[in-house]
Amino acid sequence: MSGDQVNVVWLGSPTFPQAAHDALQDTQLRRNLKHATTTIRDKRLRAVAELDDWETLREAGSQIKDRVMRHLDEYLLQLEASVTAAGGVVHWAEDAREANRIVSELVRAKGATEVVKIKSMATQEIGLNEALEDDGIEATETDLAELIVQLNDDRPSHILVPAIHRNRSEIRDIFQREMGKHGIAAPDDLTDEPRVLAEAARVHLREKFLRAKVAISGANFACADTGTVGVVESEGNGRMCLTLPETLITVMGIEKVLPSFSDLEVFLQLLPRSSTAERMNPYTSLWTGVTPGDGPQEFHLVLLDNGRTKTLADTAGRSALHCIRCSACLNVCPVYERTGGRSYGSVYPGPIGAVLTPQLVGVGTSEHADSLPFASTLCGACYDACPVRIDIPEMLVHLRAKVVDAHRGGVPKPEALAMKGARVVFGSPRRLAWAERLGAIGGRVAGIGGGRWLPGPARKWTGARDVPVPARESFRAWWRKAGRR
Amino acid sequence: MSEAKGRILERVRSGLRDVPRDERAEDVEVTRAYVDSHAPGDPGAVVELFAERVADYRATVVRVAESGAPEEIARILTEHAVANLVVPPGFPDALVARYEGSRLSDEPPLTPAELDASDGVITLAAQGIAVTGTIVLDAGPGQGRRALSLVPDLHLCVVRAAQVAADVPIAIRSLVPTRPTTFISGPSATSDIELDRVEGVHGPRTLVVVLISE
Numbered sequence: 001m002s003g004d005q006v007n008v009v010w011l012g013s014p015t016f017p018q019a020a021h022d023a024l025q026d027t028q029l030r031r032n033l034k035h036a037t038t039t040i041r042d043k044r045l046r047a048v049a050e051l052d053d054w055e056t057l058r059e060a061g062s063q064i065k066d067r068v069m070r071h072l073d074e075y076l077l078q079l080e081a082s083v084t085a086a087g088g089v090v091h092w093a094e095d096a097r098e099a100n101r102i103v104s105e106l107v108r109a110k111g112a113t114e115v116v117k118i119k120s121m122a123t124q125e126i127g128l129n130e131a132l133e134d135d136g137i138e139a140t141e142t143d144l145a146e147l148i149v150q151l152n153d154d155r156p157s158h159i160l161v162p163a164i165h166r167n168r169s170e171i172r173d174i175f176q177r178e179m180g181k182h183g184i185a186a187p188d189d190l191t192d193e194p195r196v197l198a199e200a201a202r203v204h205l206r207e208k209f210l211r212a213k214v215a216i217s218g219a220n221f222a223c224a225d226t227g228t229v230g231v232v233e234s235e236g237n238g239r240m241c242l243t244l245p246e247t248l249i250t251v252m253g254i255e256k257v258l259p260s261f262s263d264l265e266v267f268l269q270l271l272p273r274s275s276t277a278e279r280m281n282p283y284t285s286l287w288t289g290v291t292p293g294d295g296p297q298e299f300h301l302v303l304l305d306n307g308r309t310k311t312l313a314d315t316a317g318r319s320a321l322h323c324i325r326c327s328a329c330l331n332v333c334p335v336y337e338r339t340g341g342r343s344y345g346s347v348y349p350g351p352i353g354a355v356l357t358p359q360l361v362g363v364g365t366s367e368h369a370d371s372l373p374f375a376s377t378l379c380g381a382c383y384d385a386c387p388v389r390i391d392i393p394e395m396l397v398h399l400r401a402k403v404v405d406a407h408r409g410g411v412p413k414p415e416a417l418a419m420k421g422a423r424v425v426f427g428s429p430r431r432l433a434w435a436e437r438l439g440a441i442g443g444r445v446a447g448i449g450g451g452r453w454l455p456g457p458a459r460k461w462t463g464a465r466d467v468p469v470p471a472r473e474s475f476r477a478w479w480r481k482a483g484r485r
Numbered sequence: 486m487s488e489a490k491g492r493i494l495e496r497v498r499s500g501l502r503d504v505p506r507d508e509r510a511e512d513v514e515v516t517r518a519y520v521d522s523h524a525p526g527d528p529g530a531v532v533e534l535f536a537e538r539v540a541d542y543r544a545t546v547v548r549v550a551e552s553g554a555p556e557e558i559a560r561i562l563t564e565h566a567v568a569n570l571v572v573p574p575g576f577p578d579a580l581v582a583r584y585e586g587s588r589l590s591d592e593p594p595l596t597p598a599e600l601d602a603s604d605g606v607i608t609l610a611a612q613g614i615a616v617t618g619t620i621v622l623d624a625g626p627g628q629g630r631r632a633l634s635l636v637p638d639l640h641l642c643v644v645r646a647a648q649v650a651a652d653v654p655i656a657i658r659s660l661v662p663t664r665p666t667t668f669i670s671g672p673s674a675t676s677d678i679e680l681d682r683v684e685g686v687h688g689p690r691t692l693v694v695v696l697i698s699e
Contacts, residue, residue: 064515144686282671
């Protein structure tokens with residue numbers, strides 16, 4: 001895979017600073033987001049508080065992931081052997097294009113022109129739906145939120161609740177306008193009552209479930225020792241996909257492997273409570289290869305690299321691969337809460353997206369990716385919430401340094417010039433005293449106009465930040481006066 | 486070996502150059518200091534907790550003695566107007582002896598359309614999990630294949646008190662990994678619309694757990 005090839009689907013938004021700037025103006029979005037994040041946040045704290053050994057569970061989860069990453073080659077080979085022995089077929093894909101080609105060929109080999117899909121981050125990452133469409137295959141998202149996003153030709157904004165930015169009346173409009181174009185139309189008397197909307201989705205999708213010959217899923221876990229693959233979900237759309245069609249194709253990032261089946265005892269406690277803040281998600285499906293007479297009789301597991309080995313190679317960034325996609329870090333992030341998931345541009349939003357996306361894509365290869373490590377206040381809430389203890393703030397700082405290093409040379413940015421200037425000023429007490437006196441005068445001038453922005457190139461900086469008005473006198477001047485008293 | 490596989494493994498190995506060559510996977514410490522169960526130690530209290538937590542998920546829990554079970558099951562099915570009930574192979578006849586509607590056998594397997602046309606299913610369970618209010622099905626006798634407990638709109642699940650495991654770790658340890666396994670915690674639900682919980686999107690909208698005590 002060549003380094004400059006874009007392997008992660010960008011959602012068509014501008015870079016984070018611009019996208020965030022626009023998102024902040026959208027009061028409806030901010031209201032939806034605030035409601036959602038505060039609700040999940042409170043609920044999660046209660047769910048976590050029920051387990052008095054939460055910290056030891058987190059520690060175990062983190063250690064298991066560490067073990068997997070340090071010996072990933074062995075575990076992948078073991079997984080392949082177990083899945084094959086259980087009657088499954090394992091495929092390896094280096095990048096998005098290869099994974100999409102493998103899936104598309106498998107679908108076409110079955111003579112299918114439509115597939116049902118379970119919400120999966122990996123297939124979003126590689127743009128599978130679009131690739132299938134190019135090959136004449138219609139992929140239907142069956143998770144309610146994903147369906148809302150897909151019908152509206154929209155972009156997801158949250159890992160767990162992708163349509164969190166839409167409220168009920170917007171969803172009703174989308175269903176009324178779009179469902180009929182893709183299958184059973186929404187009823188004429190559709191209201192914006194969540195129950196009624198869910199019922200319309202049930203009717204619309206059930207027809208597809210009963211007809212589908214091929215389903216595509218992601219995986220939450222795959223156990224190396226047994227070859228067991230697991231998917232957690234709430235609605236039952238996952239179970240529909242995993243059990244009714246004749247063929248099941250699962251696309252899984254190579255980092256999702258666990259050493260053993262027994263490790264599920266840790267992750268099935270950590271994931272639901274961190275994610276939906278429930279003691280357990282309504283449905284968890286575990287399957288090992290194929291079972292005669294029960295479920296799909298053909299099972300394909302596509303192991304996806306797509307930048308993960310690049311992430312693995314950076315010892316300071318490696319643990320981003322520990323992520324179990326619970327989305328707890330999104331819900332506690334003050335930046336996410338105000339800007340929303342789509343501002344991050346990638347299918348992985350929020351704090352984890354800010355460290356994972358640049359690594360998958362490669363630091364220094366895209367303006368989009370390079371803006372993401374700066375989309376944070378470094379407050380540390382994400383680290384506290386992470387069920388596998390990924391130190392996201394530290395990784396953000398590490399990646400910021402890498403971004404800066406990648407852009408060394410060339411014309412210095414205004415920021416770099418300002419820093420150089422600061423070095424000159426702070427270098428001598430006399431120069432500092434002069435600067436403070438100038439600042440005080442400037443402060444008095446600015447105070448008259450009540451201005452909180454700076455002119456010239458610095459205006460960009462103050463577009464997103466308030467400038468503190470400089471003190472009317474310097475600390476040293478005040479100290480001299482106060483000391484005389 | 487496919488070319489992709491060779492190259493991915495090569496990249497994994499070169500990416501892990503910092504890992505000492507003689508380090509084995511087991512050398513990476515995993516401290517399992519977490520507890521096996523967050524439930525009270527007393528078995529009676531575990532069953533109580535199971536009933537409470539299943540109900541917490543807006544499933545219905547009906548507790549009954551073995552002798553009263555057939556009567557109670559018939560009552561529940563009638564109450565929910567189940568007219569044609571899917572009964573998986575190996576389900577004890579005695580438990581549905583009092584049910585008067587028509588029974589659908591899954592031998593030979595029902596088509597998805599036939600399943601969709603039924604209005605309820607009754608199954609046994611492999612076990613229950615008290616702390617999480619979960620029932621576990623592993624396609625063993627009386628449970629049927631996975632689609633049976635999914636497509637009909639009502640799922641009545643019979644769990645015996647002795648089958649209730651206290652918590653997730655204990656339950657996981659007694660599972661057979663090669664069996665297709667489904668954990669069910671409450672009825673199908675979504676919170677995708679303004680985080681308002683709605684029961685019943687694609688799976689059964691009604692889950693009734695009949696808990697038989699000794």
